[in-house]
Amino acid sequence: MASSSSYRIAVFASGQGSNFQALVESSRAGKLGSTEIVLLVCDKPQAPxxxxxxxxxxxTFLFTPKGYARREDYEAEIVAELEKHQVDLIVLAGYMRLLTSVLVEPYAGKMINIxxxxxxxxxxxxxxxxAWEYGVKVTGVTVHLVDGGMDTGTVVAQEAVPLLPDDDxxxxxxxxxxxxxxxxxxVVSWFASGRVIVEGRKVTVRQ
Structure with a gap:
């Protein structure tokens, strides 16, 4: 049973769920402070x-998008589930759908993607x-706020990953x-501890 004092997280995922599992394990290990993963939202009920x-x-809240006339319709149901679970932060982890204002607006600044x-x-x-086809020497990963565009939200954190000579x-x-x-x-632990300050497109993480 979730405690009312915990920082409550919903994870959205569509596939294998490796990042979901990493978050679960980090939470269990106490690496995310007082966080609790209280809900999985998945648009593919058979996904691992x-x-x-x-x-x-x-x-879990599972749904099949084809069963709805519009994205806004199933997003309204998702918002109701998020409210029922008193979610503080939405973490997208391989959720392969663009979002509408129905979901983005009430959780502006409280929804992140990797x-x-x-x-x-x-x-x-x-x-x-x-990146591979372009021939870059360095790529990496980005955690950003979600604004409804295609990976256009404010950057919260990045980690560089160089291409090595023997990489495939x-x-x-x-x-x-x-x-x-x-x-x-x-990054989730930063949000849970209230350390993330967003000013326009600038994000500061308090020490």
């Missing part, structure tokens, strides 16, 4: 992340493949995912 949530004892590039470079799908795209992808699992829990 759903079983991860079940094993972690996390409530993207596998150093934004604003290589937004959108297959960012790792984009799989080894690069593996190291980027390792960076995601380091950076995302850290």
């Amino acid at each position: 992340v759903v079983e991860r949530a079940r094993q972690a004892g996390v409530d 993207h596998p590039s150093l934004l604003p470079a290589f937004p959108g799908k297959d960012a790792i493949g984009q 795209i799989q080894t690069l992808e593996d190291r980027i995912h390792q960076a995601e699992k380091r950076l995302y829990p850290q």
